[in-house]
Amino acid sequence: MAERLHDQQFALSRHLRDPSAHPPPPGIEERRLAIYRDLFFNNIEGLLAGNFPVIRQTLGDDAWRRLVRQFYANHRSHTPLFPEIAREFIRFLEGRAPDPDTPWLRELAHYEWVELALQIADDAVPAHDPDGDLLAGVPVVSPFAWALAYQWPVHRIGPDYRPASPPDAPTCLLVRRGADHQVRFSALSPLVYRLIELLGERRRSGAEALRQLADEAGVDDVPAFIEQGAAMLARMRQEGTLSGTDPAAAP
Numbered sequence: 663m664a665e666r667l668h669d670q671q672f673a674l675s676r677h678l679r680d681p682s683a684h685p686p687p688p689g690i691e692e693r694r695l696a697i698y699r700d701l702f703f704n705n706i707e708g709l710l711a712g713n714f715p716v717i718r719q720t721l722g723d724d725a726w727r728r729l730v731r732q733f734y735a736n737h738r739s740h741t742p743l744f745p746e747i748a749r750e751f752i753r754f755l756e757g758r759a760p761d762p763d764t765p766w767l768r769e770l771a772h773y774e775w776v777e778l779a780l781q782i783a784d785d786a787v788p789a790h791d792p793d794g795d796l797l798a799g800v801p802v803v804s805p806f807a808w809a810l811a812y813q814w815p816v817h818r819i820g821p822d823y824r825p826a827s828p829p830d831a832p833t834c835l836l837v838r839r840g841a842d843h844q845v846r847f848s849a850l851s852p853l854v855y856r857l858i859e860l861l862g863e864r865r866r867s868g869a870e871a872l873r874q875l876a877d878e879a880g881v882d883d884v885p886a887f888i889e890q891g892a893a894m895l896a897r898m899r900q901e902g903t904l905s906g907t908d909p910a911a912a913p
Contacts, residue, residue: 679734679735681699703730703731703734706730706733706734706747707727707730707734709744709747709748710730710733710747710748710751711726713747713748713751713774713775713778714748714751714771714774714775715774716770716774716819716820717767717770717771717774719820719821720770720819720820720821720824721764732754732758733750733751733754736754737750737751737753737754737757740753745778745782748774748775748778748779749775749779751771751775752768752771752772752775755767755768755771756768764824765814765826765828766813766814766816766819766824766825766828769812769813769814769816770814770816770819772812772816773810773812773816773817773835776808776810776837776845777837777845777847780806780808780837780838780839780845781839781843781845783805783806783839785805785806786805787804787805787905788802788805788905788908789908789909789910790802790905790906790907790908790909791906791907791908791909792899792905792906793906794906794907794908794909795868795907796868796892796895796896796899796904796907797867797868797869797872797888797892797895798867798868798869799867799868799907799908799911800865800866800867800868800907800908800911801861801867801868801871801895801898801899801904801906801907801908802904802905802906802907802908803858803861803862803903803904803905804838804902804903804904804905806838806839806902807836807837807838807839807858807902807903807904808836808837808838809834809835809836809850809855809858809859809862810834810835810836810837811832811833811834811835811855812832812833812834812835813828813832813833814828814833815828815829815833816833816835817833817835817847817849831852832852833849834849834850834851834852834854834855835847835848835849835850836848836849836850836854836855836858836903838901838902838903840902841902853875853879854894856875856878857871857872857875857891857894858898858903860874860875861904865908865911867911868891868892868895869888872887872888872891872892873888875887875891876888
């Protein structure tokens with residue numbers, strides 16, 4: 663009996679996920695099957711539409727529902743948690759062959775997912791001195807400030823802009839969650855993106871990071887570059903990208 667019930671449940675679940683490929687178990691009224699099919703699919707589609715509104719608008723209703731149908735039918739999620747469904751959708755896109763009509767789709771999905779991911783992030787804030795010397799000390803990058811680089815201009819893609827080829831320069835963005843728990847996006851220059859990357863790679867003073875950045879950029883007047891960089895570090899602390907300095911590495 664238990665084995666038969668398991669087989670029936672498995673047949674039903676396969677049918678609900680992909681009714682075009684799997685018949686339902688016998689003995690279930692079609693009217694009831696249709697209710698379950700619509701209920702399950704619409705729940706997932708509605709959840710994803712809320713997470714990826716730009717993709718939905720850019721693809722249009724028909725193409726969007728086809729994409730969600732493929733995800734619903736073929737992807738095997740790593741978690742049943744609803745807040746993680748958006749991340750599962752990205753895994754699905756990463757695992758399928760890129761569509762030449764939407765070559766930017768994976769990056770756009772990641773860009774849209776970041777806002778939700780940062781809203782629910784619960785990373786512990788490292789110990790820090792909020793007033794520490796950012797040049798002599800080791801700056802601490804906030805766990806709620808993410809520097810991101812994309813091949814495509816994801817912040818511009820939408821129904822009226824569907825680029826066929828990526829620009830020459832990458833799109834660098836800072837995504838930051840403030841004390842009010844609001845997530846804000848801002849553009850970054852490649853130089854500032856690299857500075858945040860250097861500060862997050864390992865324990866190094868602000869001056870060391872700026873010197874390495876100057877060396878990578880081929881800067882001639884290093885002292886002037888560091889002076890300008892110190893002002894940049896101060897602005898980054900003021901806006902919350904830097905929490906302060908590591909008290910364990912105090913000069």
